[in-house]
Amino acid sequence: MTLIKWSDEGGTVRLGLPSDLDLAMAQPLLDSLRAGFAASQAVIAEAAAVERVSTACVQALLVASRHAAEQNRTFAIAQPSEVLAEACEDLGLDGWLKQWSQA
Template identity: 65%
Template sequence: MSLIKWTEEDDGGIRLGLPSDLDLPMAQPLLDSLRAAVRASADVTVQAEGVERISAACIQALVVAARDAAGRGAAFAVATPSEILAEACEDLGLAAWLKQWSQA
């Protein structure tokens, strides 16, 4: 059972709800879910307000998904990123990336 909640929206988009704990073992399942969502829809939103802990590997998975979506011409957004996610991106020098892909 995946801790990542996959929801198909009425408009055909996909919303992925992230769990509160995105530690290192969650990086591969997260990347797999993100890649599947980008392949399945031209509109992917990651719901991130509940993230309380995140590894650099999981942030890397989000960056890869955003790049993949852009390469496919798909929309990708991180909806309401938590303060923890924002701080982790800031620490890694990725604040501008998060701002580019965020929906507040």
């Protein structure tokens, strides 16, 4: 299993999302989010570096937000890149991104 680089900062797992979140990265992203929630009650996906994103990776982030809401955990997408914001808008998920993002 390949995981995206992450760190634990004071009980919060921070995932440093790579610049390329293409289809091949969907499973590693999902595995990394699962590992993050297994290690902590709070997961933050650092998204400023994202330059390319697939629908499957957006879906993985959406699943993480639903999991957090259902389990009363914390999830946020920190500094979503313009590319990620545009992809979410194209998918009709701009409201979702605003709800789950941090500046």
